[in-house]
Amino acid sequence: MLPTKIPPLRQHRIALLIGAVGVTSLLAATPLGLTASGEAVAAGTANSATVSIDNFAFVPATLTVTAGATVTWKNDDDSPHRIGDKDGTFKSAALDTDDSFSHTFAAPGEYAYICTIHPYMAGKIIVKPAGPGS
Numbered sequence: 190m191l192p193t194k195i196p197p198l199r200q201h202r203i204a205l206l207i208g209a210v211g212v213t214s215l216l217a218a219t220p221l222g223l224t225a226s227g228e229a230v231a232a233g234t235a236n237s238a239t240v241s242i243d244n245f246a247f248v249p250a251t252l253t254v255t256a257g258a259t260v261t262w263k264n265d266d267d268s269p270h271r272i273g274d275k276d277g278t279f280k281s282a283a284l285d286t287d288d289s290f291s292h293t294f295a296a297p298g299e300y301a302y303i304c305t306i307h308p309y310m311a312g313k314i315i316v317k318p319a320g321p322g323s
């Protein structure tokens with residue numbers, strides 16, 4: 190109909206090109222999300238995430254997840270630590286080096302927590318409502 194219409198074969202080739210670029214950028218992005226243990230991939234795809242405890246600090250100090258996510262704290266420090274939030278929603282036992290503790294966050298909200306052994310160690314979990322697309 191339109192004189193400026195792109196021939197069907199050419200449209201197909203453009204679509205292939207766009208597809209190839211999309212796959213390439215996906216492949217390029219994937220290794221950046223990897224940690225040595227692959228935990229960051231799990232955080233991005235499955236509904237779980239890990240907070241590392243190292244050098245008397247929570248890493249990341251603030252973590253955002255969607256409702257239903259399971260957060261695992263892992264003590265990578267040489268000193269024992271014990272997780273507890275201010276409202277008593279979750280509380281771990283004392284975690285020795287390499288010990289971990291998990292809690293599933295069903296309800297959206299902001300959960301500030303500390304190490305109850307070293308109260309100056311503070312962190313926060315932000316739980317967003319799970320959207321229809323997630």
Ligand SMILES: [Cu+2]
Pocket residue numbers: 269270271304305306307310
């Ligand atoms: Cu501590």
